[in-house]
Amino acid sequence: MSINAKHLATFILGAAAGVAAHKYLQSEEGEKLLEDLKTKANNLKAEAEGAMDKAPEYFEELKTKGADTLKSSFPDAENFFKELYDKFVGSKGGAETATPANTPTPDPIS
Incomplete structure (x- = not known):
């Protein structure tokens, strides 16, 4: 070069x-x-550390308020999601019962 x-x-x-x-x-x-x-820089670092300490509380509050808002705005939402979950689990459960009896069950990974 x-x-x-x-x-x-x-x-x-x-x-x-x-x-x-x-x-x-x-x-x-x-x-x-x-x-x-x-x-x-030190002030910004302290502010960021404070925000990290408050983050779990903030997200817990957000989850609670979000669930309450969803329940008040859409009262049938809980039943809808429960039925949707049951359909999803039910379809997988039906497939598991259709497997032959001589198929070995794998050990779960712990």
Whole structure:
């Protein structure tokens, strides 16, 4: 791979930007900027950890309120899903009884 003028110019500009950033961050204003960034990052981290602690409670409340809303808005929904489940399990149960008696039953995976 050959190095052409474009690659060389890009490298020089990148190195110059790095030197300028280093000089700026060594100044008093740059140190203040770093301290502000560290403070904001720590606040964001604490907020995220708090949200993680509250997540199980939030989802439990969401599940409860969602179920209550579904029951109040669609009173027949519970029976519908129960019948749908019974049909699904019933069709699988019927297929299991149709298997020959001499077929070995596999051991369940624990």
